[in-house]
Amino acid sequence: MYIAKKPDIPSSEITPREVFENRRTFLKAAGFTVAAGAISSMLPPTAMAANERQKIAGFSKTAYGQDEKLTSYEDITTYNNFYEFGTDKGDPVVHARLFKPRPWTVSIEGEVKKPRQISIEDIFKIAPLEERIYRMRCVEGWSMVIPWVGLPLAKLIAYAEPTANAKYVEFISLADPRQMAGVRIPVLDWPYTEGLRMDEAMHPLAIMAVGLYGEVLPNQNGAPMRLVVPWKYGFKGGKSIVRIRFTEQTPVTTWMKALPKEYGFYANVNPKVSHPRWSQSSERRIGGGLLSPRIKTQLFNGYADEVGQLYAGMDLHKNF
Amino acid sequence: MAMRQISKQQLFRLKAVLFVLALLPLARLFWLGFNDNLTANPIEFIERSTGTWALICLLVALALTPIRLISGINWPIQLRRMAGLFMFFYACLHFTTYLWLDHWFDWNEISKHIIEHPYVLVGFSAFVVSIPLALTSSNAMMRFLGVRWKQLHYSAYLIAILGVLHFWWLVKKDIREPLVYAIVLTILLGIRIYYRYRKN
Numbered sequence: 001m002y003i004a005k006k007p008d009i010p011s012s013e014i015t016p017r018e019v020f021e022n023r024r025t026f027l028k029a030a031g032f033t034v035a036a037g038a039i040s041s042m043l044p045p046t047a048m049a050a051n052e053r054q055k056i057a058g059f060s061k062t063a064y065g066q067d068e069k070l071t072s073y074e075d076i077t078t079y080n081n082f083y084e085f086g087t088d089k090g091d092p093v094v095h096a097r098l099f100k101p102r103p104w105t106v107s108i109e110g111e112v113k114k115p116r117q118i119s120i121e122d123i124f125k126i127a128p129l130e131e132r133i134y135r136m137r138c139v140e141g142w143s144m145v146i147p148w149v150g151l152p153l154a155k156l157i158a159y160a161e162p163t164a165n166a167k168y169v170e171f172i173s174l175a176d177p178r179q180m181a182g183v184r185i186p187v188l189d190w191p192y193t194e195g196l197r198m199d200e201a202m203h204p205l206a207i208m209a210v211g212l213y214g215e216v217l218p219n220q221n222g223a224p225m226r227l228v229v230p231w232k233y234g235f236k237g238g239k240s241i242v243r244i245r246f247t248e249q250t251p252v253t254t255w256m257k258a259l260p261k262e263y264g265f266y267a268n269v270n271p272k273v274s275h276p277r278w279s280q281s282s283e284r285r286i287g288g289g290l291l292s293p294r295i296k297t298q299l300f301n302g303y304a305d306e307v308g309q310l311y312a313g314m315d316l317h318k319n320f
Numbered sequence: 321m322a323m324r325q326i327s328k329q330q331l332f333r334l335k336a337v338l339f340v341l342a343l344l345p346l347a348r349l350f351w352l353g354f355n356d357n358l359t360a361n362p363i364e365f366i367e368r369s370t371g372t373w374a375l376i377c378l379l380v381a382l383a384l385t386p387i388r389l390i391s392g393i394n395w396p397i398q399l400r401r402m403a404g405l406f407m408f409f410y411a412c413l414h415f416t417t418y419l420w421l422d423h424w425f426d427w428n429e430i431s432k433h434i435i436e437h438p439y440v441l442v443g444f445s446a447f448v449v450s451i452p453l454a455l456t457s458s459n460a461m462m463r464f465l466g467v468r469w470k471q472l473h474y475s476a477y478l479i480a481i482l483g484v485l486h487f488w489w490l491v492k493k494d495i496r497e498p499l500v501y502a503i504v505l506t507i508l509l510g511i512r513i514y515y516r517y518r519k520n
């Protein structure tokens with residue numbers, strides 16, 4: 001079993017802080033890091049998820065997703081799209097190991113009464129934390145069921161006090177080339193930027209997640225806090241967020257910039273709107289093994305009753 | 321030079337080594353499978369792995385003539401058929417994984433998928449083009465077809481181009497890996513074109 005495994009990385013192998021923070025030495029050590037990365041990528045993923053796991057003290061259970069079969073902790077934490085730590089889904093669990101999600105400050109800016117900074121500790125205190133079991137559908141055609149712990153995004157927005165001009169809210173992720181190897185490569189236009197319309201952001205289903213499986217969010221899943229919008233494709237959920245900016249204009253998100261014909265602002269899960277390169281009509285639920293057939297993808301990822309009215313009268317083929 | 325000529329026995333040994341080497345990627349999949357280590361998405365992993373190795377085997381096969389052209393060493397050509405057939409072997413595994421594990425023979429969905437999505441279409445085309453090559457790989461077919469055999473087997477380059485395109489159009493944004501294959505293929509094709517026009 002996973003928990004019974006003892007950590008595979010001897011403390012001697014973890015880069016000391018002085019080395020890590022000294023750029024020149026760090027560059028010299030980079031050769032070693034690459035070699036270590038090559039070796040670790042040959043090891044089974046279980047052996048690598050050796051981050052310290054820390055329980056979240058107080059959160060309440062909710063009715064969301066009680067009938068769903070949870071994806072295993074191991075699958076959720078070893079199969080990640082988090083390009084800041086590499087483009088392979090096995091990369092983040094390896095390359096995010098030394099990432100430091102504390103101390104962490106989030107800057108609230110743009111169309112707000114008063115721009116300010118808030119620490120992650122204070123964000124934990126804005127509202128009581130809740131567990132929300134949500135389906136997550138990736139644009140690549142796979143899905144998981146994840147027991148997030150977080151706070152309603154609406155509560156965080158209320159705290160931020162946006163002005164009447166705020167029509168959209170932008171979420172900007174950290175892009176620190178020293179801690180995030182993927183950011184040194186211009187695969188995307190860093191920092192990773194996502195956005196929601198205000199009414200979407202205020203919707204009760206949207207949360208800012210700070211944990212999963214009752215524990216503090218692992219680095220590879222977007223520590224210390226990441227957006228979760230369960231009726232949209234997974235990439236809408238910006239990770240390791242450092243800035244929340246309220247705007248009057250529609251934000252241009254990272255994927256819209258990268259491939260405008262393939263990714264729009266809304267990115268709502270919709271089996272009828274194909275991605276130009278692949279179908280969205282079905283998905284594979286992670287964890288079923290080799291012999292698990294695909295399942296049908298549902299409109300708004302099965303949350304149509306809750307969120308459908310947000311898009312009443314909109315052409316979802318145009319606003320993809 | 322000692323390496324210019326090799327004996328029949330050496331060739332046999334070389335072929336045996338290549339045969340075992342070429343089966344290692346498959347053995348690895350079984351090993352990872354038995355240890356439950358095919359990642360969270362084992363079907364995608366098998367698809368990726370068999371596809372990658374089909375492409376690598378094909379590029380190995382296509383590298384042997386350029387090696388002869390540059391070095392004058394003849395014997396590697398004798399390994400070409402095996403490399404080519406291993407390409408077909410991995411392509412079959414790749415295609416079977418797609419039809420079976422990925423789509424459970426849902427022909428309706430599969431045919432729509434192939435027609436509507438360019439990356440699937442080029443991959444499927446590459447596979448179809450490779451079938452006659454595999455079928456005509458025997459010495460008897462070689463003799464039977466004569467000059468036409470050579471013309472037919474030039475389409476190995478077409479398969480490689482389609483295969484690289486298949487990979488290229490599949491990746492979302494990070495094109496580094498397919499780019500490596502594209503560069504290798506361009507070099508191999510470039511060498512052949514260069515030698516052809518230098519002669520004339």
